[in-house]
Amino acid sequence: CFNEMLEAVQHHNVTLETKVAARTKELETANKKLFLQANKDMLSGLNNRRSLYSYLEQTINNKSPFSILFIDLDDFKKINDIYGHD
Secondary structure, three states: OHHHHHHHHHHHHHHHHHHHHHHHHHHHHHHHHHHHHHHEOOOOOOEOHHHHHHHHHHHHHOOOOOOOOOOOOOOHHHHHHHHOOO
8 A cells, every 4th residue: 555655656656746847948948939029029029229228227236337329210210100109
């Protein structure tokens, strides 16, 4: 009787470990997706403003040299108005 109980407990343990591993993988995938949504522009795939600020903060805290190039696209509003932001 004891051996049967031990086998049942071991079987349940393996089942739980499998479920925990699957759930952990699901959570890791969801976290990666959320990170990308928070730090990337979904249309272009480029880093967004939040990502830029985070990078600049890390760079400044590490006292690493850096430079910033700002590009202003004239009349880009017209493109957004015609084709939409999406």
